[in-house]
Amino acid sequence: MADTYDYIVTGAGSAGCVLAARLTESGRHRVLLLEAGGKDTNPWIHVPMGYAKTFVDPRVNWKFESEPEQQLNGRTMYQPRGKVLGGTSSINGMIYMRGNAADYDQWRQLGNQGWDYDSVLPYFRKAEDNERGADDYHGSGGPLRVSNQPYEWEIAKLLLTACQQAGIPFNPDFNGAKQEGCGYYQTTTKDRRRWSTAAAYLRMAKPRPNLTIITNAHATRVLFQGSRATGLEFRTQAGPQVAHAGREVIVSGGAYGSPQLLQLSGLGPASHLADMGIEVVRDMPGVGANLQDHFNTFCTYRISRNLSLNALHYSLSHRLAAGARYVFLRSGPMSGNGMYVGAMVRSDARLERPDLQFNISAWSTIDRTASGIVSHPFPGISISPVHLAPQGRGTVRLRNPDPLAAPEIRFNFLRDDSDMRVMIAGVRIARGIAGSNVLKHLIVEETAPGTATESDEEIARDVRQRGVSNLHPVGTCAMGQGPMAVVDPRLSVHGIAGLRVVDASIMPVIVAGNTNAPTIMIAEKAADMIQQDAKQTLNPRATSA
Incomplete structure (x- = not known):
């Protein structure tokens, strides 16, 4: 059986939930929202510190793995992605960061008006519904709750002081008048619970009769009549299904899922599609190109006092106590995300804006892979330099024609020498923070990369051995003009009517910061544009904003 909707949104992630809520608000549009994963009923989703569990849980996580990276000693990069209502906003670290204002001006300079x-x-x-209230930069009363840290943790205050002693000025708001400096992170939490887009947007929209949500529904192909998208094929436990779109199909599968679905549907590099045995609807070399991600490494330190969160891993009594505090009092270490302090820094004073982000955490790990997050068996902290402006560009391609197969992901990290220079500078700045007076008597030793790693060549070797993706993939259906652009500034796919892409994949250049808040913004703006275009269709004399 096939049903007809005004809009079909495939992917109920950070963008898809926003679209479903906004497009059904007026009651005029009938919307189908498809999600390949299940409902967000896993209790660890909603506990802020629970992301250590969902990080490797295949019930809510795609657990992708990249292809071997040539510049990283042939290592693959683990890619956790949300497979659940709320998408990756249901399993991420919850840091609310928009990027730099200049990032968006750059998008405009590339020809993306608006x-x-x-x-x-x-x-x-x-x-936004920001805990600090509304001002020129922030909103109040919106669906997405943005909260301060739940407590003034002692370790957080020490780490913030260390940044200032290292010469990084205090910044009360990374998303305000300026980005540079150090300060406390805000998070997408509400009442000390995760506030994903499923909680923020979809929960209020679910009762609407014009919204249909189907979980465990994996989109397999966009349907076309000529050069117009008319519907979607998807698979459920009941078997293959078809739905028709009277107005538009909106692809919101993220930086991996969106190019994969377009390629499965015949939109992509013609030679690649031919190799996969897929009929070419439109030769679009930019579909799956332009993959960008931030890259980071970790400087970890053993500390002399039990101020860190490592004990939640190695001590049963600490886990039980923390769990009881959270369940009965909604307090304690489980109520936060463990990443309390951050810093936005220029690796070179001649730069116009920060190109390094430091995530300064109240825990330290031996490893973070698809097997799990393993903390050191002693108190520790981490100072993680993240390169915000990488030059490397990768690809997302079909591994085979099976729509249920994982895509082939290649990052090409550190192919450009300038990327490594920034990482070396980042390690040295991290050591400057660790060497501050306030931490001098707290830090026992540098556990990684270790004091024996000192020269640029030694640091570079360590970065190649331990550096990882920062899990901010974007850009694979880039917005713009020209042969490599996939969507136009209204996020409509070039040359195809009735088809849009709305998610992080449309970013032409990655933003300088975490990517969840920008993805939500993209969906808010897209929802307005979609409804403006619908009015324009009904009334050609109407003026689009």
Whole structure:
């Protein structure tokens, strides 16, 4: 059987939940929302510190793995991605960071009218319900709760002081008048629970009669009549299904899922599609190209006092006590995300804006892979330099024509020498923070990379051996003009009517910061554009905003 909707949204992640909620608000549009994963009923989703569990849980996580990286000693990069209502916003670290204002001005300079900072700021504000209240940069009363850290943790205050002693000025708001400096992170939490887009947007929209949500529904192919998208094939436990779209199919599968679905549907590099035995609907070399991600490494330190969160891993009594505090009092270490302090820094004073982000955490790990997050068996902290402006560009391709197979992901990290220079500078800045007076008597030793790793060559070797993806993939259905662009500034797929892509894959250049808040902004803006275009269709004399 096939049913007809005004809009079909495939992917109920950070963008898809926003679209489903906004497009059904007026009651005029009938919307089908498809999610390949299940409902967000796993209790660890909603506990802020629970992301250590969902990080490797195949019930809510795609657990992708990249292809071997040539510049990283042939290592693969683990890629946790949300497979559940809320998508990756249901399993991420919850840091609320928009990027730099200049990032969006750059998008506009690349020919994407309406995507400069002044144009996107209203959509950031529209989404927000910021604990600090509304001002020129922040909103109040929106669906997405943005909260301060639940407590003034002693270790957080020490780490913030260390940053300032290392010469990094205090910044009370990374998403305000300026980005550079050090300060406390805000998080997408509410009442000390994760506030994913499923909680923020979809929960209020679910009762609407014009919204249909189907979980465990894996999109397999967009359907076309000529050069117009008319519907979607998807698989459920009941077997193959078809739905028709009277207005548009909206692809919101993320930086991996969106190019994969387009390629399965015949939109992509013609030679690749031919190799896969897929009929070419439109030769689009940019589909799956332009993959970008931040890259990071970890400087870890053993500390002399039990101020860190490592004990939650190695001590049963600490786990039981923390669990009881959270269950009965909604307090304690489980109520936060463990990443309390951050810093946005320029690796070179001649740069116009920060190109390094430091995530400064109240825990230290031996490893973070598809097998799990393993903490050191002693108290520790981490100072993690993240390169915000990488030059490397990768690809997402079909591994085979099976729509249920994982995509082939290649990052090409550190192919450009400048990327390594920034990482070396980042390690040295991290050591400067660790060497501050306030931490001098707290830090016992540098556990990684270790004091024997000192020269640029030694640091570079360590970065190649331990550095990892920062899990912010974007850009694989890039917005713009020209042969490599996939969507136009209204996020419509070039040359195809009735088809849009709305998620992080449309970013032409990655933003300088965490990517969840920008993805939500993209969906808020897209929802407005979609409804403007619908009005224009009904009334050609109407003026689009």
